[in-house]
Amino acid sequence: MIRVSNLTVAYGAVKALTDVSFEAPTGAITAVLGANGAGKTTLLRTLSGLKAPLAGSITRDDVELVGMRTENIARLGIAHVPEGRGVIGEFTVEENLRLGALNAKVSAKDSLATQYERFPILGERRRQHADQLSGGERQILSMARALIAQPTSLLLDEPSLGLAPLITAQIMATIKELCASDGLTVILVEQNASSALRIADRAIVLNVGHVVAYDSAAVVAADEKLRQYYLGMAV
Amino acid sequence: MDAFLTSRVISDLLGGMTNGMIYGLVALSLVLVWRSTGILNFAQGAMPMFAVYVGMVALGHYFGYWVCVGIALFAGFVIGAGTERILVRPLYGKPEINPIVVMVGFLTVLEAVAAAIWSSVPRGLPSPFSPIDYRLGGLPLAVSPFSLYEIITSLAVMAAVAMLFRYTNLGLQLRASALAPEVSRLLGVRVNRMLTLGWTLSTGVGTITAILVSSNFFTGLTPQVMDGIFAFGFIAAAVGGLDSPVGSIVAGVVMGIILQFVGDYVNSNAIILAAVAILIVSLMARPNGVFSPVRTRRV
Numbered sequence: 001m002i003r004v005s006n007l008t009v010a011y012g013a014v015k016a017l018t019d020v021s022f023e024a025p026t027g028a029i030t031a032v033l034g035a036n037g038a039g040k041t042t043l044l045r046t047l048s049g050l051k052a053p054l055a056g057s058i059t060r061d062d063v064e065l066v067g068m069r070t071e072n073i074a075r076l077g078i079a080h081v082p083e084g085r086g087v088i089g090e091f092t093v094e095e096n097l098r099l100g101a102l103n104a105k106v107s108a109k110d111s112l113a114t115q116y117e118r119f120p121i122l123g124e125r126r127r128q129h130a131d132q133l134s135g136g137e138r139q140i141l142s143m144a145r146a147l148i149a150q151p152t153s154l155l156l157d158e159p160s161l162g163l164a165p166l167i168t169a170q171i172m173a174t175i176k177e178l179c180a181s182d183g184l185t186v187i188l189v190e191q192n193a194s195s196a197l198r199i200a201d202r203a204i205v206l207n208v209g210h211v212v213a214y215d216s217a218a219v220v221a222a223d224e225k226l227r228q229y230y231l232g233m234a235v
Numbered sequence: 236m237d238a239f240l241t242s243r244v245i246s247d248l249l250g251g252m253t254n255g256m257i258y259g260l261v262a263l264s265l266v267l268v269w270r271s272t273g274i275l276n277f278a279q280g281a282m283p284m285f286a287v288y289v290g291m292v293a294l295g296h297y298f299g300y301w302v303c304v305g306i307a308l309f310a311g312f313v314i315g316a317g318t319e320r321i322l323v324r325p326l327y328g329k330p331e332i333n334p335i336v337v338m339v340g341f342l343t344v345l346e347a348v349a350a351a352i353w354s355s356v357p358r359g360l361p362s363p364f365s366p367i368d369y370r371l372g373g374l375p376l377a378v379s380p381f382s383l384y385e386i387i388t389s390l391a392v393m394a395a396v397a398m399l400f401r402y403t404n405l406g407l408q409l410r411a412s413a414l415a416p417e418v419s420r421l422l423g424v425r426v427n428r429m430l431t432l433g434w435t436l437s438t439g440v441g442t443i444t445a446i447l448v449s450s451n452f453f454t455g456l457t458p459q460v461m462d463g464i465f466a467f468g469f470i471a472a473a474v475g476g477l478d479s480p481v482g483s484i485v486a487g488v489v490m491g492i493i494l495q496f497v498g499d500y501v502n503s504n505a506i507i508l509a510a511v512a513i514l515i516v517s518l519m520a521r522p523n524g525v526f527s528p529v530r531t532r533r534v
Contacts, residue, residue, distance in 0.1 A: 048421060074423035086418045088411060099411050102404060103423045145422070 001026050002047070002078075002153060002185055007056030009039075009046050009209075016042040017209045020056070024153075024202070029179050029186040031200035031217060033193045033231055038206040040189040041083055044155045047187070048080040049073045060153060075103055079151035083158050083189075085138045089131030093122055093141055096130055100145035115144040136167040143171070147178065153185040154178075160192045168192065172199045193231040197221040205231065246377035247495045253382040255491020256389035257444055261461075261468020262475060262483035263396065264441040269477045271413040271433030274323060277338040280461030280468075281345040282318065282438050283445035286311035287456055288353050290446070291360060300362055300450075308442050315438025319431045349458040357455035366452040385447050392443055393484055396436070400480075409433055444468075467494070470510050474517045476524020486525065 002024040009017040017039045024030040032040050045051040047058055049070035058065040065073055074080070087096050097115060101108045116123030119140050125133060130141060139159055146154060156175065160168035176199040179186050190196035197203060200217040205226055213226050220226055261280065268276045276282075290307025294300075322341060326334045364381040400406035411419040412429035419426050448464060449456035468487065475486030490513060497509040517525055 050417065050420070070417075070420040071423050071425050074421055080421045082418065082421065086415070086421070088415050088418060090414055091411070095407060098404070099407055099419070099424070100422050102408070149423070 001061060002187065003057075003059045004043075004047070005057045005059075007043075007046065007058065008054045009042055009051060010054050015054075015209055017046070017053075017206075020206070020209070020211055022204045022211065022214050024185055024187050026185050027179065027183040028201035029175065029188055029199055031193075031196040031203040032187060032189045032206065033191075033196060033203055033220075034206035035232065036191070037208065039209040040191075040206055041157055042209075043206070044080060044082075044157050044187065044189055047073075047155055048078060050080075077149070077152040078155065079146035079149065079153065080155040081142050081146045081157060081159065083161065085135075085142045087130040087133075087138050087141050087145070089129060092127055092129055093133070094126040096141055096145050097122070097148055100148040103149045105150060111148045111150075115148050118147075119144050136163050136171075139163060139167075139171060143174070150182075151184070153187070155187050155189075157189045158191060159188070160190065160195060168195055172196075175199060193227075242371055242374040242376065243499070245371070246375065247499050248492060249382070250377035251492030251495030252488060253378075253385050253491070254495060255488035256386055257447060257464060257487075258467045258471045258491050259484035259487025260389050260392060260440060260444040260447075261464055262472035262487045263393065263480055264437045264444065265468060265472045266475075266477055266480050266483045267396070267433060267437035267440065269472075270480075271409060271437075272319075272323065272327070272430055274326070274334045274338070275477075276437070277335065278318075278342040278345060279437070279441055280445070280465030281342040281349075281458075282314050283311055283441035284456070284458065284461045285345050285349055286314055286438070286442045287360070287445045287449050288349050291353075291358060291449075291456065294360070300360070303360065304446055307446055308439060311438045311442030311445075312435050315435040315441075316431050318438070319434035323434065324427075324430075346458040353458075355457055355459075357457050357460075358449075359452070359455050360446070360449040361452075362450040364450075381451070385451075388443065388447060392440055396440065396480065399436075405432075409436075466507075467491075467510060470514045472524075473514060474525055476521075476526045479524060479526040482524055482526025 005021050007017055007020040008015065020043065032043060034040055042051060046053050049065065049068055053066060060076065060078060063076070094112065097112055098108055101111045104111045121137060122141060122144055125137065130138060133141060159171050172195050175186060175188065178184055188196055188200060197217050197220065203215065203217045203220040204211060205213040205220060213220055213223065265276060265279050268274055268279065287307045289310035290303045293303045293306050322337060323334065326337060362381060362384065364384045366379050366381045368375040368377055368379045370376060400410060408419070408424045409429050409432065412424055412426045413433070416426045445461055448454055448460055454460060467490065471487035471490050472483045474490065475482030490510065493513065494506045494509055498506045
């Protein structure tokens with residue numbers, strides 16, 4: 001379980017998150033929703049140690065993560081798939097995956113084989129440079145690269161950004177499936193609230209750095225005010 | 236073509252290639268630092284020079300050439316790692332001029348300190364390889380056991396660096412840290428350690444170059460021994476492309492050959508002019524370097 005308590009983060013004098021608290025249970029998907037500038041990406045960057053908070057605490061199974069270096073947080077099994085995919089374009093598909101597999105508990109060969117089986121398109125493109133892939137393929141590659149080290153927690157930043165609805169649906173289905181099969185703790189940041197709420201167990205809604213709702217996904221999805229004012233969804 | 240002319244052309248080619256390998260190695264060491272940390276290291280010649288002086292202390296204690304080489308190499312690694320940790324790390328993210336000023340200053344300090352401790356009188360680092368040229372049909376061939384030692388060592392270093400980057404997990408992490416430090420951190424790569432390692436490796440390559448230069452019977456070791464070679468290596472890196480290890484090596488070798496012919500057929504004073512001319516022409520034609528991919532910008 002990932003527990004965030006009273007987290008406050010600022011860029012200079014501007015507060016990006018104010019007193020944010022929530023829990024992301026093990027084996028469940030917690031969706032983080034909100035408009036542009038709500039603080040969703042800042043939240044994930046703080047969780048993975050890329051941004052230091054002003055105050056507050058983040059624990060994963062009672063281990064404090066605040067103050068830890070990003071690479072050590074990653075080595076604890078917390079995988080962050082950043083916004084804009086984060087694949088290394090100059091690397092081949094296989095090199096991107098090998099980089100992810102460095103901290104895998106099984107051999108690189110076995111973990112590569114598992115990912116190629118799970119995502120056959122990556123096996124077909126293994127020798128291609130990542131910058132030659134389509135947006136959807138890059139998203140799949142960055143997910144596979146995060147999963148190859150067999151993480152216990154997955155932080156996903158806008159996995160559906162710029163993707164066609166069909167690919168978005170496929171990616172969401174994969175996330176749901178992995179959560180169920182591997183018992184992953186997933187924190188899913190999304191602007192596309194409807195597709196995130198469809199697969200999430202819990203949801204937290206942010207507005208200008210404040211938590212305006214934190215409940216089960218079904219309750220958030222049914223709340224007309226939230227849908228209208230914060231999630232940009234038709235009532 | 237008569238025998239004399241043939242021998243002269245072959246000699247120029249081989250001699251130029253030997254020099255070119257040295258320029259290529261200096262260029263490679265510059266590219267390694269540039270690619271990993273985005274810094275143009277103007278002390279790239281002086282740091283290895285200092286390491287070789289440290290190694291030469293062993294010679295004074297009756298140790299042989301190879302012990303001296305080993306100590307110099309170790310000193311090179313320590314100087315490279317120490318420079319990155321102490322001098323360079325505080326400069327990341329600062330304006331581009333800052334590291335240039337610091338590294339030019341460091342170059343001056345290293346040369347002054349070396350001169351103060353060991354004087355500026357050239358010191359011989361006698362290698363076990365003879366500098367006397369082989370002969371072909373009674374004519375000298377500009378290739379000696381020593382120049383073969385230079386060529387083989389250079390090729391071995393280049394191959395080792397290429398294999399490290401291409402086939403090992405360490406090389407993968409070094410490249411990833413240079414290309415995408417944030418993403419690398421998110422994947423558990425210890426990026427700071429990789430940056431230190433990049434400098435260590437680069438100074439190691441530089442130290443091997445400085446050992447070869449200082450072992451040359453006609454050069455010896457002085458505090459300024461690497462200055463001219465650094466200039467040619469720098470031009471080779473700029474011509475080949477600071478992003479391209481292969482390009483910088485090829486540019487170094489081609490430049491070595493061209494300059495050898497210029498020195499032989501025109502005038503030895505024209506060598507530096509020719510080098511600058513190569514730099515200007517190539518930068519006008521391909522500003523990113525001959526071997527760097529041309530980046531198109533969408534407007």
